[in-house]
Amino acid sequence: MSAEITAPGPGANVKVLRLERGWLQDHLAGRARMSTSMLGKIERGERPLTQGMGAVLANAFGITLDELLGQVPVNAGDQDRLTELRAAMRRFDLPADEPVREDRLAYDLAELFRLRGDADLSAVTHQLPGLLRRVQDRAHATGLPEDWSKVAEVYSAVYWLAARHRWMTLAELAVVRQRQAAERANALTLAVAARDEAGTFLNGGDFAGGLAVVDRALVQAESGMRGRTRHLALGLLHLRGMTLAGRLRDKKTVERHIKGARKSAAVIDSDVNVHGMHFGPENTLVHVLATHVDLKKNAEALAEGERYLRDGHTLPATRIGPLHMNIARAKLALKDRDGAVDSLAEAWDIAPQMAKVHPTSLELSRVLVSLHKRSNPKVTALAKRAGIKL
Structure with missing residues (x-):
C-alpha cells in the first residue's frame, strides 16, 4: 500500500x-x-x-x-487542473479543428520554462492543461518536427511536476507521450525523452534499469548526432546516469558519467536551457556534488558547494534549492547540525514549494528537528515550515 x-x-x-x-x-x-x-x-x-x-x-x-517515500496529496485547488491535464493527455492523438498561432505558443512555452526554473509548482500546474491542448492541436495541424518538439517539451514539464509530487502514474504516462511526440521531432528531443524515462526508474528505485535506459540513449546519441546538439544530448544523459550510479554507489560508473558530462560541458562552455532543463559546467558541478554526497564524500562535496556559491552562479531556483539540500546533507553527515539547519533554511527560502514536497528536504527537516533537543529558534522555524509539531 x-x-x-x-x-x-x-x-x-x-x-x-x-x-x-x-x-x-x-x-x-x-x-x-x-x-x-x-x-x-x-x-x-x-x-x-x-x-x-x-x-x-x-x-x-x-x-x-x-x-515508500509517499505521494504528496493533491491540493484542493489543483484537483480540477489535474483532471483537465489528464483529459488533454488522453486526446494526444485527436487533432482539433484549427491550429494555434505560433507567436502565442512561443510566449507560453517561455513562461512555462520560467515558472519551472522558479520551482513554482502551483503556477506550472495551472498552466499545463491549456498549453498542452494548444501545442498538440498545432502539431497535428502542421505535422512539423519543431511543433512536435514543443509537445515533447510540455510533456517533459508534466513529468517534472508529477515526479516532484511522486504522482508516478501520471509521470509514467507523461514520459510515454513525451517519447511518442519526440519520435516525430528530432534526435535531441528523443535524448531528453530518454532522460525523463530513466527518471521514472530513478523515482521507482530501479537504478540499474534507469542506467540501462541511459546507456541505450547514449549509444544512439553518439552514433546519430553531431556538433553542439550532440554534446547537449550526451551531457543531459550523463547527468542522469551520474545520479543513478551514485544511488547504486557504483563508483566506476559514476566516474564514467562524470567524465562524459564534464567533456560535453566544456564544449557547451556556459549553461543553457534545453527543453526547460539546464546543461553546462554549473549544472554538471551541482550534479557531481549531489553524487559525492551519495558516495559519502561529504567534505569534498561541501568544499565544492561553498566555493560555487561564493564565486556566484546563474542556475535557477529549481537547481539551487536542491543544491542547498545536498549541502545540508553533507553538513549533517559531518556532524555540523547548526550548519545543516542554515543550509536547509536556504533551500526553503529559494524554492519553498519544492522544499515542501521534496523527500530530501522533508527527511532532513524531520531528522534535524529530532536531533536538536534544546530550544533553537531556527529549528522551530524549520519545523513550522515543514509542518512538524514540536
Whole structure:
C-alpha cells in the first residue's frame, strides 16, 4: 500500500509500513540486510533515510521507492487542473479543428520554462492543461518536427511536476507521450525523452534499469548526432546516469558519467536551457556534488558547494534549492547540525514549494528537528515550515 505523507519525512513512513505488516524491526532489518540499530535510527529520526537506502527498504517491503517515500496529496485547488491535464493527455492523438498561432505558443512555452526554473509548482500546474491542448492541436495541424518538439517539451514539464509530487502514474504516462511526440521531432528531443524515462526508474528505485535506459540513449546519441546538439544530448544523459550510479554507489560508473558530462560541458562552455532543463559546467558541478554526497564524500562535496556559491552562479531556483539540500546533507553527515539547519533554511527560502514536497528536504527537516533537543529558534522555524509539531 502506498504511504501518504501525514507526518513529513520519508523515514517516518518506514515505521508505518512496517507496523501495517505486523513486522518487528529485526525482521525488516533482516530482509533489507541492514542492522536493527540502523533501522531504529531511521525510524526515530536520528539518521536520514537516503534514496539508496530507501530503495533497499522498498525492495524489502515489496514496493517501489516512490511508494515508500509517499505521494504528496493533491491540493484542493489543483484537483480540477489535474483532471483537465489528464483529459488533454488522453486526446494526444485527436487533432482539433484549427491550429494555434505560433507567436502565442512561443510566449507560453517561455513562461512555462520560467515558472519551472522558479520551482513554482502551483503556477506550472495551472498552466499545463491549456498549453498542452494548444501545442498538440498545432502539431497535428502542421505535422512539423519543431511543433512536435514543443509537445515533447510540455510533456517533459508534466513529468517534472508529477515526479516532484511522486504522482508516478501520471509521470509514467507523461514520459510515454513525451517519447511518442519526440519520435516525430528530432534526435535531441528523443535524448531528453530518454532522460525523463530513466527518471521514472530513478523515482521507482530501479537504478540499474534507469542506467540501462541511459546507456541505450547514449549509444544512439553518439552514433546519430553531431556538433553542439550532440554534446547537449550526451551531457543531459550523463547527468542522469551520474545520479543513478551514485544511488547504486557504483563508483566506476559514476566516474564514467562524470567524465562524459564534464567533456560535453566544456564544449557547451556556459549553461543553457534545453527543453526547460539546464546543461553546462554549473549544472554538471551541482550534479557531481549531489553524487559525492551519495558516495559519502561529504567534505569534498561541501568544499565544492561553498566555493560555487561564493564565486556566484546563474542556475535557477529549481537547481539551487536542491543544491542547498545536498549541502545540508553533507553538513549533517559531518556532524555540523547548526550548519545543516542554515543550509536547509536556504533551500526553503529559494524554492519553498519544492522544499515542501521534496523527500530530501522533508527527511532532513524531520531528522534535524529530532536531533536538536534544546530550544533553537531556527529549528522551530524549520519545523513550522515543514509542518512538524514540536
